Amino acid sequence: KQEVTQIPAALSVPEGENLVLNCSFTDSAIYNLQWFRQDPGKGLTSLLLIQSSQREQTSGRLNASLDKSSGRSTLYIAASQPGDSATYLCAVWDNYGQNFVFGPGTRLSVLP
Amino acid sequence: NAGVTQTPKFRVLKTGQSMTLLCAQDMNHEYMYWYRQDPGMGLRLIHYSVGEGTTAKGEVPDGYNVSRLKKQNFLLGLESAAPSQTSVYFCASSYLPGVVNEQFFGPGTRLTVL
Numbered sequence: 001k002q003e004v005t006q007i008p009a010a011l012s013v014p015e016g017e018n019l020v021l022n023c024s025f026t027d028s029a030i031y032n033l034q035w036f037r038q039d040p041g042k043g044l045t046s047l048l049l050i051q052s053s054q055r056e057q058t059s060g061r062l063n064a065s066l067d068k069s070s071g072r073s074t075l076y077i078a079a080s081q082p083g084d085s086a087t088y089l090c091a092v093w094d095n096y097g098q099n100f101v102f103g104p105g106t107r108l109s110v111l112p
Numbered sequence: 113n114a115g116v117t118q119t120p121k122f123r124v125l126k127t128g129q130s131m132t133l134l135c136a137q138d139m140n141h142e143y144m145y146w147y148r149q150d151p152g153m154g155l156r157l158i159h160y161s162v163g164e165g166t167t168a169k170g171e172v173p174d175g176y177n178v179s180r181l182k183k184q185n186f187l188l189g190l191e192s193a194a195p196s197q198t199s200v201y202f203c204a205s206s207y208l209p210g211v212v213n214e215q216f217f218g219p220g221t222r223l224t225v226l
Contacts, residue, residue, distance in 0.1 A: 031213060032212065032214075034214065034215060036217075042219070043202060043217045043218060043219045043220050044202070044217040045217075046214060046215065046216065046217075049212060089154075089155070091215065093213055098162065099157060099160060099170065100157075100204075100206075100215055102155040104154040105154065
């Protein structure tokens with residue numbers, strides 16, 4: 001059964017810092033990996049999608065990498081801003097289960 | 113495009129009452145999903161559908177039923193609500209054949225069962 005974990009569970013950084021969020025999955029047979037952002041009381045917003053054949057994707061200050069063989073993905077946020085404060089979730093499309101499996105999320109606070 | 117919409121946004125039920133949550137998507141996606149999100153539990157899949165007329169159980173299906181009579185709609189039913197079903201419910205859709213399988217979420221329905 002595919003399991004997804006995220007470390008750290010919570011992170012607090014001063015504004016301007018570069019930071020890395022981690023996502024690990026137990027079964028490398030994934031179709032893709034997707035990073036989401038969730039603001040309190042809101043739905044999930046898709047940030048980046050990495051296909052299994054890709055190594056990384058970039059969007060603005062965000063860069064996501066994927067290493068299937070080691071079962072890891074990282075989300076790099078450059079020059080963090082208070083507006084980046086949210087919970088970040090990763091999810092993998094599990095080829096066997098034919099479903100998305102979510103991690104528990106990392107709660108990020110960027111202090112002004 | 114409206115994307116994924118959910119109706120209603122909020123609802124309060126009494127134990128034993130029934131209700132249906134409606135999810136609609138206008139992206140011609142094949143797959144649709146219902147999740148619940150509880151504090152400390154993360155997102156858990158209730159039921160999903162890989163196409164019109166098909167449904168399947170997810171991780172926590174007990175107490176819920178679903179139907180996908182039209183490709184664009186996915187309904188989640190609670191036949192006899194229980195306080196344990198107090199949660200935020202999210203609908204999502206994905207998979208346009210030939211395009212990457214990116215998942216899109218609705219804004220959520222906050223349900224309280226008294």
